[in-house]
Each structure stands twice: as C-alpha cells, then as structure tokens.
Amino acid sequence: xxEVTQIPAALSVPEGENLVLNCSFTDSAxxxxxxxxxxxxxxxxxxxxxQSSQREQTSGxxxxxxxxxxxxxxxxxxxxxxxxxxxxxxxxxxxxxxxTDKLIFGTGTRLQVFP
Amino acid sequence: xxxxxxxxxxxVRRRGQExxxxxxxxxxxxxxxxxxxxxxxxxKFMVYLQKENIIDESGMPKERFSAEFPKEGPSILRIQQVVxxxxxxxxxxxxxxxxxxxxxxxxxxxxxxxT
Numbered sequence: 001x002x003e004v005t006q007i008p009a010a011l012s013v014p015e016g017e018n019l020v021l022n023c024s025f026t027d028s029a030x031x032x033x034x035x036x037x038x039x040x041x042x043x044x045x046x047x048x049x050x051q052s053s054q055r056e057q058t059s060g061x062x063x064x065x066x067x068x069x070x071x072x073x074x075x076x077x078x079x080x081x082x083x084x085x086x087x088x089x090x091x092x093x094x095x096x097x098x099x100t101d102k103l104i105f106g107t108g109t110r111l112q113v114f115p
Numbered sequence: 116x117x118x119x120x121x122x123x124x125x126x127v128r129r130r131g132q133e134x135x136x137x138x139x140x141x142x143x144x145x146x147x148x149x150x151x152x153x154x155x156x157x158x159k160f161m162v163y164l165q166k167e168n169i170i171d172e173s174g175m176p177k178e179r180f181s182a183e184f185p186k187e188g189p190s191i192l193r194i195q196q197v198v199x200x201x202x203x204x205x206x207x208x209x210x211x212x213x214x215x216x217x218x219x220x221x222x223x224x225x226x227x228x229x230t
Contacts, residue, residue, distance in 0.1 A: 101170060
C-alpha cells in the first residue's frame with residue numbers, strides 16, 4: 001500500500017531563506033508526482049508535476065526533484081517570501097492499473113515565512 | 116477562463132439531514148474527482164467520474180454517499196443522513212484527460228459542518 005510522508009510537518013523561517021521540503025513514498029511504482037500549495041480556506045494549486053522519467057522540474061523560484069528509486073522528492077524554494085506561507089502537499093499517482101486514477105497525498109508541510 | 120467552481124463554500128447541516136455538494140469542472144474538462152480532507156488529515160480520494168459514468172468509487176463510504184456527473188450540469192456529491200464524522204472539507208478537481216499526463220485543477224472546496 002502506497003504511503004506518502006512529508007517532513008517537516010511545520011516550518012517557520014525568516015524571509016529570504018532558501019528552504020527544502022521533503023516528501024517520501026513507500027512504493028516506487030509511480031507515474032508521476034505533484035507538488036501543490038494550499039492556502040487556508042482555499043483549494044489546492046498545482047505547482048509542479050514531475051513524470052516518473054524526469055529528475056526535476058523548475059518554475060520560477062521553485063525546483064522539485066524526484067528520485068524514484070529511493071522514493072523521495074524535494075521541493076526547493078529559493079529566497080522565500082511571506083507570500084510563500086501556505087501548506088505544501090505532495091501527491092503521487094500509483095502505477096497499479098486500477099489505481100492510476102487517484103492521487104495519494106501526504107499530510108503536508110505548513111510553511112510560515114516571517115518578514 | 117473560470118477554474119473549478121464548487122458551491123456552496125460552507126454548508127451546515129444537522130445530523131440526519133442531506134448534504135448536496137456541487138462541482139462545475141473547468142471548461143473542456145471531462146474528468147472529475149472528489150476528495151475529502153478530514154481535520155488534521157491529508158486529502159483522501161473518494162470517487163472519479165466522467166460524464167454519465169462512475170469510473171472508480173473505491174474511496175466512497177459504502178453507505179449514505181453517492182456521486183453523479185450528468186450529461187448536462189455539475190457533478191453532485193450527495194451525503195444522506197449526515198453524521199458528525201462527515202464534517203470535513205470536500206474538494207472537487209478536474210482534468211482534461213486521465214491523471215497520467217495532466218495536473219489536477221482543484222476547486223476551493225465545500226466545508227461541511229454537521230451539528
């Protein structure tokens with residue numbers, strides 16, 4: 001059974017710091033991995049989608065890497081800003097044929113960036 | 116280009132009443148997914164639908180819950196005879212094609228409170 005874990009559960013940093021959020025999954029048989037951002041009381045915004053054949057994806061100050069064999073992904077946020085404060089979720093799409101229609105989510109890392 | 120629209124944003128029901136949650140996918144998206152986020156827990160898959168078809172309902176509780184996505188109109192998640200444990204945020208997501216290649220687009224959710 002696929003399980004997704006995110007560490008740390010919460011993180012508080014001063015503005016300007018570079019930071020790394022971690023995601024690990026127990027079964028390396030995945031099609032892709034996504035990172036999402038969730039603001040309080042809001043839905044999820046997709047940040048980056050990494051296919052299983054890819055090693056990383058970049059969007060602006062965000063860089064996500066994927067090491068499928070070790071079951072790990074990291075989200076790197078450069079020069080953090082207060083507007084980055086949110087909960088960050090990672091999710092995998094398993095490759096089992098009857099499971100490819102659902103995402104398995106981690107419980108998230110709650111990030112606070114203070115001025 | 117409107118995103119995924121969910122209504123109502125907040126719904127309060129007394130135990131035993133029915134709750135109906137609506138979701139209009141993004142334009143051009145024919146794949147709809149419902150997820151539930153219980154307090155202090157991650158998002159859990161409930162059901163995957165395409166127009167007029169339930170593709171995967173493996174995450175739906177066996178009783179009281181049902182979902183539909185008719186040919187015309189929004190997708191509906193229906194909870195009959197609600198109980199306090201149904202209190203959660205219910206998110207709808209849509210995609211133009213199956214998850215293997217497309218990121219999911221989420222709505223802002225419906226927060227159900229059962230009193």
